[in-house]
Amino acid sequence: MAIPEELMIDIFSRLPAKSVGRFRCLSKLWREILSTPEFIKSHLNLQTNPQQNLLLVAALNTIHTISDVKNGTVSRKIQLIDEWEEAIGSCDGLVLLLNEKSEKILVNPITLQKEKIPDPPLALNKTESHSMHGFGYDGSIDDYKIVVVSYYDTDEYYPDNFDTFVDVYCVKKGVWKRVDNSPYDLSSARRCTGACVSGAVHWLAPSKKQGDYRSVIAAFDLAREVFDEIPVPNDVSMDSGCYQLVVLGGCLCITDAGRSLHQDNNKTDIWIMHEYGMAESWTKFTIDCGYEWSMLKPLCYIGDEEVVLICEGGEVLLVYNLKEKSLKNMVVDGASAYVLDGCVFVESLLSPCFGAP
Known part of the structure; x- marks a missing residue:
């Protein structure tokens, strides 16, 4: 039957x-x-x-994936013709990558389907500006959105224009639109990729609203297409560190990526917002990097006690044990020890070429 x-x-x-x-x-x-x-x-x-997977941008700008993340694991090199520089982020199994020409490619690392994303029609000249990107899902219209924040990288020869422009791309519709300029000085956000949590893309930046340029988290709501503010920990200031925002375990996370540059020790502070939008939910732990490593970027958890990190000073993968407060190299067979960037993704059958399976 x-x-x-x-x-x-x-x-x-x-x-x-x-x-x-x-x-x-x-x-x-x-x-x-x-x-x-x-x-x-x-x-x-x-x-x-869903099973947690890692995508790594490794030596020679190649792409590797790791399934079932654990210390002592095997990677798989995937054949994507290009020289990759940055993994902007992932959502529902789709990963947004940036190549050496600053072109955006949306790819499913499981099916290997990919789609090149066109530049915004109002994009600034790439030689006179800088852009930061974010990627996430807008449940209000069942579409995936790419956010490009751009500004003139000005000097005395360029226009005296300090506006921060915001362009949004709806992936399923294949349409760009420009929304209101950012009220935040995102040129001070250390040119970081936006961290997407709870339907918003986040950058750490000074606020221009009150005129005091206090540090806030500028959260671009993907559904409403406007910026909100998320409170930062009391001991975070744009004047005293080299901070960046990442996503760790589905939570918004701040890392002081340059603490070793302005202090006598090689320690990295990491804050985690356990309840989104709640200032009192921030907690902090500190990693003593010693003198071999510095500038750590968290990627994901292994179980409840270990965190996988990229060492941006030495470009290696590390595992930090939260309970034992110990740091060690992560052994990955099949991938170079030289890791440029990475992100977490889940397995899915979703196609970046919407309309094709």
Whole structure:
């Protein structure tokens, strides 16, 4: 007796993305059923506890992925023709990458489908400006959005223009639009990638609203397309550190990436906002890097006690044990020890080329 199609779809929706990909190869009928937009969305929604994966931009600007993150693991080099410089972020299994030409590519590391994102029609001249990026999901319209914040990198020869322009790209619609300029001095955000949490992309920057240029977290709400403010820890000041925002375990995280540059020791402070928007939920831990490593960027947790970090001074992966307060190299077979950047992603069947399975 044949299995009802509804039951078959429910079963397949609970399998890992790689397994579904193999089943697609068994018959034309299964490929059609397992490639519909409805199935792909159902598969994504049913992954209640998705496996954590890492994407790394490694030596020679190559891309590697790691499944089942743990200390002593194996990576897989994926064939993406280009020289990559930055992993901007991930959402629902899609990763936004930046290459050496500052071109944006949206890719699914599991299916290896990719899509080049066009530049905004009002983009500033790349030789006279700088841009920062963010990537996330807008549930109000069921679309993924790329945010580009740009400003003139001015000197005496360039326009006396200190505006910060904001362009938003709706991935499914394939449309750019310019929204209101940022009320924050994002040129002071250390040219960092935006951290996407709770439907907003975040940058740490001085506020121009009150005229006192106090440090705030500028949160660009993807649905409303306006900036809000998120409180920073009391001991964070743009004048006394080299801070950047990242996402760690689904929480907003601040790291003092340059503490070793302005203090006599090589320690890195890391703050985590455990309840989004709640100032009292910030907690801090400090990593003593010693003299071998500095400028640490958190990537993900291993279990409850260990954090994987990129050492931006030595470009290696490290594991910090929160309980033992110990730091060690992370052993990764198949990838160079020289790591430029990275991000966490989940397995999915979602295509960056919307309209194609």
